[in-house]
Amino acid sequence: MLLATGLLLTGCGVAGGNAETADKAGSVPGDRASTSSNTGNTGTGNDTVSVDTEAQKAQETQEVIPQDIPGLGRSTRAEIPSETTQAVVVTGTDEDSSDSSLQVYERDPVAGWTPVTDPWPAHNAKRGWTEDHSQGDLRSPIGVFTLTDAGGLFDDPGTKLTYDQGPAFTASGDGFDGEPLEGSFDYVVAINYNRVPGTTPLDWTRPLGMEKGGGIWIHVDHDGPTQACVSIHRDRMRELLLLLDPEKRPVVVMGDAESLSR
Incomplete structure (x- = not known):
């Protein structure tokens, strides 16, 4: 239970193109x-x-001209591993905004990247985004991170990711806007920022050191900004869990629109 509380304080919100063809x-x-x-x-x-x-x-x-993911610049695209064929793209509206959108893409060897979902409304950290995240800065880290592990208070909905279910995912308290956090961790996907892949999202190991934060997840939205996580509607969260496939080496590409365009 102490572990879940620690994650709440570091990672999550607590008050305080279709392929085009050539002629x-x-x-x-x-x-x-x-x-x-x-x-x-x-x-x-x-x-x-x-x-x-x-x-x-x-x-x-x-x-057939292989398509790139819209909005991503050369530097960002270069961070996506060559073996990855599934990308969750989280695009913030502004460097200092907590509003963003999430869309899932998959890569075909011929057609390139194509969307497999519509853009979904999302939230990120209260103060926006940063390329140098530290614990308590209330910003979400910019970058490309692998996705390997999931969990939640609810039973596994059928995801292909490793799933850890249990009461330690209970969320309580209020968010920055006074909204209840209850249910926020019913479903989560761990973002492999400063954590050991292949472990439960509750694992507290921080390879970069505690000062670099951690416990950053994609989780159920509570209608407000987060500490550093990304959140989407409960139904969309369940859909995401069913889409993610470890054989496709999924990653999350996240940041404000300007940073991702570089």
């Missing part, structure tokens, strides 16, 4: 070169060139 290259083949009727020839050099051109055009196929 087919080339156009409809034109007429073949004709021969003079009085020469008696059945073919010429021009005939050979025309036949070769027609054959080349017939073999050309429609080119």
